[in-house]
Amino acid sequence: MIKRALTGAVCVATLVAGAFVGMNAVADEHANLIVNGEIEMVVRTEAPEHMENVDTIYSGWVYRATETQALQMDDFDNPGMLWVDQAAEYFETAQGPEGRSCQDCHESPEALAGVRAVYPKWDEERGVVQTLENQINECATERMGLEPLKYTGSEMVNMSALLASVSRGMPINVAIDGPARETWELGKELYYQRTGQLELSCANCHEDNYGNRIRSDMLSQGQINGFPVYRLKNAKLNAVHSRFKGCVRDTRAQTYAPGSAEFVALELYLASRGNGLSVEGPSVRN
Amino acid sequence: MAENVKPRVRVPRTASAGEVITLKALISHKMESGQRKDGDGNTIPRSIINRFTCDFNGENIIDATFGGAVSTNPFMEFEAKVPESGTFLFTWYDDDGSVYEESKEIAVS
Amino acid sequence: MKITRRETLMLAMGAAAAAMIPSAASGAAIDDAIALFTGGATPGEGGVTLVAPEIAENGNTVPIEVSAPGAVAIAVFAQKNPLPDVASFKFGPLAGAQRAATRIRLSGTQDIVVVAQMADGSFVQTSQEVKVTIGGCGG
Numbered sequence: 001m002i003k004r005a006l007t008g009a010v011c012v013a014t015l016v017a018g019a020f021v022g023m024n025a026v027a028d029e030h031a032n033l034i035v036n037g038e039i040e041m042v043v044r045t046e047a048p049e050h051m052e053n054v055d056t057i058y059s060g061w062v063y064r065a066t067e068t069q070a071l072q073m074d075d076f077d078n079p080g081m082l083w084v085d086q087a088a089e090y091f092e093t094a095q096g097p098e099g100r101s102c103q104d105c106h107e108s109p110e111a112l113a114g115v116r117a118v119y120p121k122w123d124e125e126r127g128v129v130q131t132l133e134n135q136i137n138e139c140a141t142e143r144m145g146l147e148p149l150k151y152t153g154s155e156m157v158n159m160s161a162l163l164a165s166v167s168r169g170m171p172i173n174v175a176i177d178g179p180a181r182e183t184w185e186l187g188k189e190l191y192y193q194r195t196g197q198l199e200l201s202c203a204n205c206h207e208d209n210y211g212n213r214i215r216s217d218m219l220s221q222g223q224i225n226g227f228p229v230y231r232l233k234n235a236k237l238n239a240v241h242s243r244f245k246g247c248v249r250d251t252r253a254q255t256y257a258p259g260s261a262e263f264v265a266l267e268l269y270l271a272s273r274g275n276g277l278s279v280e281g282p283s284v285r286n
Numbered sequence: 287m288a289e290n291v292k293p294r295v296r297v298p299r300t301a302s303a304g305e306v307i308t309l310k311a312l313i314s315h316k317m318e319s320g321q322r323k324d325g326d327g328n329t330i331p332r333s334i335i336n337r338f339t340c341d342f343n344g345e346n347i348i349d350a351t352f353g354g355a356v357s358t359n360p361f362m363e364f365e366a367k368v369p370e371s372g373t374f375l376f377t378w379y380d381d382d383g384s385v386y387e388e389s390k391e392i393a394v395s
Numbered sequence: 396m397k398i399t400r401r402e403t404l405m406l407a408m409g410a411a412a413a414a415m416i417p418s419a420a421s422g423a424a425i426d427d428a429i430a431l432f433t434g435g436a437t438p439g440e441g442g443v444t445l446v447a448p449e450i451a452e453n454g455n456t457v458p459i460e461v462s463a464p465g466a467v468a469i470a471v472f473a474q475k476n477p478l479p480d481v482a483s484f485k486f487g488p489l490a491g492a493q494r495a496a497t498r499i500r501l502s503g504t505q506d507i508v509v510v511a512q513m514a515d516g517s518f519v520q521t522s523q524e525v526k527v528t529i530g531g532c533g534g
Binding site: 306308319321354358363366 | 455456457460473476477478480481482483484485486487488489490491492494495496497498499500501
Binding site: 076079085 | 290292294296310312314357358359361
């Protein structure tokens with residue numbers, strides 16, 4: 001199999017390459033992202049060793065128009081921060097049968113700085129790889145006695161935005177060795193597996209064609225360091241598994257469920273492709 | 287009152303008298319345009335913030351009228367020039383009759 | 396209400412057909428909307444500025460900025476939106492500049508028209524085309 005060649009009539013019709021080649025299509029390929037004039041983001045860096053077909057990894061921010069990029073450069077201009085504020089209130093609100101709040105255990109959201117950067121992560125006690133959402137639900141159900149939050153529901157996505165926001169600027173650094181290896185391998189397999197009636201893998205768009213246009217939209221590397229993402233399209237925060245669902249659906253396949261073992265594995269693999277980029281959530285994309 | 291409506295405003299803490307300062311205001315609101323249809327083909331009624339004002343010590347800075355084409359989570363940026371210390375009052379008017387207010391103080395030297 | 400030739404034509408075509416082609420009437424709709432703002436006066440050129448992207452990545456959230464030094468009010472219209480009135484801004488005595496920025500929805504590629512009412516009662520106008528791109532695969 002020639003991995004990098006784009007085959008299939010649908011792909012040829014859909015991906016309009018040629019007019020824009022590689023990074024030339026980006027508004028300003030040297031643009032740097034500094035949020036609030038103080039948080040310096042790594043938006044391009046050397047690819048992690050495990051990546052065989054890519055030399056440099058780029059944040060999705062790099063591929064956006066100047067006007068969209070600007071929305072992420074100041075927390076006031078970034079509408080995603082509205083829900084970070086809401087989650088900060090939730091964080092200190094006592095609830096559940098025991099009347100406990102997040103801050104009873106974790107002094108402040110800032111006390112959890114760095115957590116986002118290392119998830120998904122192997123959980124020794126449970127013997128599985130857990131996402132940050134799984135961890136939030138572990139706290140909600142086991143320590144606060146609450147019903148689990150809906151995996152991609154607004155309370156969950158807001159909390160995940162809050163936890164991302166306090167880690168902004170820190171490098172993504174998920175572990176892929178040791179007991180997490182098996183899950184990572186599954187994620188890698190899913191990444192390269194063609195799915196759906198269109199027979200497209202993640203790699204067909206986000207490894208073979210980043211920087212090219214798919215109709216009038218520019219394909220990114222599909223990095224997930226900016227999640228949750230405030231999208232101009234639906235004007236709300238979007239969870240990473242919702243994005244996976246959208247992509248898989250667009251290959252005209254039945255999708256896996258948010259929170260499923262498959263999507264957890266895919267998230268670990270994708271996160272590892274971004275090891276070295278900064279945590280950006282909540283980011284702004286089109 | 288529409289659900290989850292939350293205003294955010296940004297005002298500098300201090301300014302000198304007569305200095306032109308930039309103010310920003312954002313409110314979470316779905317801004318249902320009245321142009322969309324639901325699954326059954328019925329038009330979803332308009333439900334928007336239709337007016338936004340900002341005043342300082344009772345004097346007006348800006349009075350904005352919004353139509354259904356203003357984006358979800360409406361954002362405003364504008365300039366003010368204030369002569370003395372005092373309070374900015376930001377007011378959003380909802381189609382459903384709700385009024386949301388936020389105020390912010392500034393020290394003018 | 397004055398019925399234009401185009402509206403008459405639409406009435407003849409029936410309400411159902413008209414509903415299917417809302418943009419067909421919009422050329423006239425924006426003229427009517429502007430006339431309502433200017434009281435029928437024909438706006439001049441110059442003295443009003445619009446900053447908008449040449450290409451908007453998504454029509455749902457298009458950042459725009461308008462300014463007109465000395466204006467008492469500025470109104471923004473979208474030529475092909477189902478309703479051309481987008482927003483208007485009246486400036487009070489404590490405005491630091493006659494400038495406002497917001498984010499708007501555009502139903503497709505079209506002209507944004509900005510009309511400013513000056514202190515002497517005259518009107519000036521500017522416009523710019525914004526291309527609205529269609530997303531890649533709808534994901």
